[in-house]
Every structure is written in structure tokens, then in C-alpha cells.
Amino acid sequence: MGHQVTQMDVESLQKSGSRRGRCLDTFLVVSIIFLFVAVTAVAAGGVICVMGLKSQLDLHAAPYPGAPEPTSYQKYKMENFAYLRAEKNKLVTGNMALAEFDYGDGTSVGSNFDFNPKQFSLQPKKEGTYFVYTDLIFTCTQTCPQGVVTVNVGDKLTCEVELPERSEPSATPVSKRCWTVTRIESEKLHTHMTLPKTGFHNWQLELKGSGLGVFLVD
Known part of the structure; x- marks a missing residue:
């Protein structure tokens, strides 16, 4: 494999790694913000109600009839x-x-x-x-x-x-x-x-x- 091809591969990998890094940074920031909003949303009411994306969190203080297992x-x-x-x-x-x-x-x-x-x-x-x-x-x-x-x-x-x-x-x-x-x-x-x-x-x-x-x- 020639030197020019090797250099292009390295550059391609660097660009790909950079994109992945930016995606990971974005994911972490969004996750932290979500956690903050979720756990503090109703602390002022004296109770905890962790709310967020329904596919991830569906917690209830008391199970309702037919509720799925956590x-x-x-x-x-x-x-x-x-x-x-x-x-x-x-x-x-x-x-x-x-x-x-x-x-x-x-x-x-x-x-x-x-x-x-x-x-x-x-x-x-x-x-x-x-x-x-x-x-x-x-x-x-x-x-x-x-x-x-x-x-x-x-x-x-x-x-x-x-x-x-x-x-x-x-x-x-x-x-x-x-x-x-x-x-x-x-x-x-x-x-x-x-x-x-x-x-x-x-x-x-x-x-x-x-x-x-x-x-x-x-």
C-alpha cells in the first residue's frame, strides 16, 4: 500500500473519530440535562416524580392495574x-x-x-x-x-x-x-x-x- 493511500486512510479515520467524539459529547450533555430536569421536576411538591422519555422511564409511586413490571x-x-x-x-x-x-x-x-x-x-x-x-x-x-x-x-x-x-x-x-x-x-x-x-x-x-x-x- 502506497504512502498516499495510507495518509488518506489516516485522515479518513481522524474525521470519523472526530464525528464520533462530537456525537458522544452531545449525548452526554443531553443526558445530564435530562437527568437534572427529571429528578428536580416536582421536588418543590415534596415528592419525587421521575419523568422523561416514556420508552425509558415510566415510574409510579403505586402500580396501577395492568402496569408492566419495571x-x-x-x-x-x-x-x-x-x-x-x-x-x-x-x-x-x-x-x-x-x-x-x-x-x-x-x-x-x-x-x-x-x-x-x-x-x-x-x-x-x-x-x-x-x-x-x-x-x-x-x-x-x-x-x-x-x-x-x-x-x-x-x-x-x-x-x-x-x-x-x-x-x-x-x-x-x-x-x-x-x-x-x-x-x-x-x-x-x-x-x-x-x-x-x-x-x-x-x-x-x-x-x-x-x-x-x-x-x-x-
């Missing part, structure tokens, strides 16, 4: 997904009080996670790449000072929420959603809240819609 892919999704709800309105510097809840035949924490209700820690059993997100919603009950509340999920995610000064109670909440895709090995994840050093009163955390979610991506 596929191995669906079972994988729930085993590798965990969601914890906030349990206390009062804002304090320290680990946030979080709790699992009943979901279907089990709880909102999949079997591939260990949740410690005393330490409020969540530990994935598998090493891998995880999608980690937190939803935070605050309301003002009286006269409220301005300040920044910081929430850290271990060393994996930092979420800063700027709360404005308010001279009277307000039903309008201040909400923020933070997320990341990160590598987790065997560490326990604590969700730690840090308040401003000065007096910080009358702001409270809304339990409906505030919580932590973790999902195994790969």
Missing part, C-alpha cells in the same frame, strides 16, 4: 437515586436536618446509598460520577436583614444565596437551585449551612421544596 433500567434508576427533604425551618450554622420519606414500596433513598438520620449524612456505596443538586427556598417572617447564606454539600458543591433586606413579612420567597456533576468515591456527604456572623433573624427555610438530591450518572 425494567432493569428503571430499577437501576431508583437504586442509584436519593432525595432528602429539609426537616427544620430555623436557620442555624451547622449540618442541615434532612430526612428520607416513603416512596412506592421503599423510601426516597435508593439501595445504593446509606443515609444516617442522626448525622444527616448520605454516603454512596458505589464509586462513580454523580449528579448532585440542592434546592433552597427562604421566606421572610418579619423584618429581615440582608445577608448571604452558604450551603456546602461536602466539598462537592457550594451554593450561595443572597437574601435581601426586607422591612416587613413577605410571602415572596427567595429560591435558588445549585448543581454539579462530580466524582464521589466513599465519602459521606453532609449538607452544611453557614449564616452571616452578625445577627440573622426572621428568615426561615421553607420545607416544601428544599432538599438534597444525588444521582449516579456513571
Whole structure:
């Protein structure tokens, strides 16, 4: 085989590999976005409802008559997904009080996670790449000072929420959603809240819609 033919083959392979690489990148980005939308869609309602492409996910809190058995892919999704709800309105510097809840035949924490209700820690059993997100919603009950509340999920995610000064109670909440895709090995994840050093009163955390979610991506 001549030199010219060999060079053309290499160029052809490079172009083909480049196209495959772009396709793979696109697929990964779309997959991550889909997972984020799916697992956070109704967290504000205090329940989990994983929704998406019907051919992939058709999960229900309670089976309906004639419902098909969950596929191995669906079972994988729930085993590798965990969601914890906030349990206390009062804002304090320290680990946030979080709790699992009943979901279907089990709880909102999949079997591939260990949740410690005393330490409020969540530990994935598998090493891998995880999608980690937190939803935070605050309301003002009286006269409220301005300040920044910081929430850290271990060393994996930092979420800063700027709360404005308010001279009277307000039903309008201040909400923020933070997320990341990160590598987790065997560490326990604590969700730690840090308040401003000065007096910080009358702001409270809304339990409906505030919580932590973790999902195994790969």
C-alpha cells in the first residue's frame, strides 16, 4: 500500500473519530440535562416524580392495574437515586436536618446509598460520577436583614444565596437551585449551612421544596 493511500486512510479515520467524539459529547450533555430536569421536576411538591422519555422511564409511586413490571433500567434508576427533604425551618450554622420519606414500596433513598438520620449524612456505596443538586427556598417572617447564606454539600458543591433586606413579612420567597456533576468515591456527604456572623433573624427555610438530591450518572 502506497504512502498516499495510507495518509488518506489516516485522515479518513481522524474525521470519523472526530464525528464520533462530537456525537458522544452531545449525548452526554443531553443526558445530564435530562437527568437534572427529571429528578428536580416536582421536588418543590415534596415528592419525587421521575419523568422523561416514556420508552425509558415510566415510574409510579403505586402500580396501577395492568402496569408492566419495571425494567432493569428503571430499577437501576431508583437504586442509584436519593432525595432528602429539609426537616427544620430555623436557620442555624451547622449540618442541615434532612430526612428520607416513603416512596412506592421503599423510601426516597435508593439501595445504593446509606443515609444516617442522626448525622444527616448520605454516603454512596458505589464509586462513580454523580449528579448532585440542592434546592433552597427562604421566606421572610418579619423584618429581615440582608445577608448571604452558604450551603456546602461536602466539598462537592457550594451554593450561595443572597437574601435581601426586607422591612416587613413577605410571602415572596427567595429560591435558588445549585448543581454539579462530580466524582464521589466513599465519602459521606453532609449538607452544611453557614449564616452571616452578625445577627440573622426572621428568615426561615421553607420545607416544601428544599432538599438534597444525588444521582449516579456513571
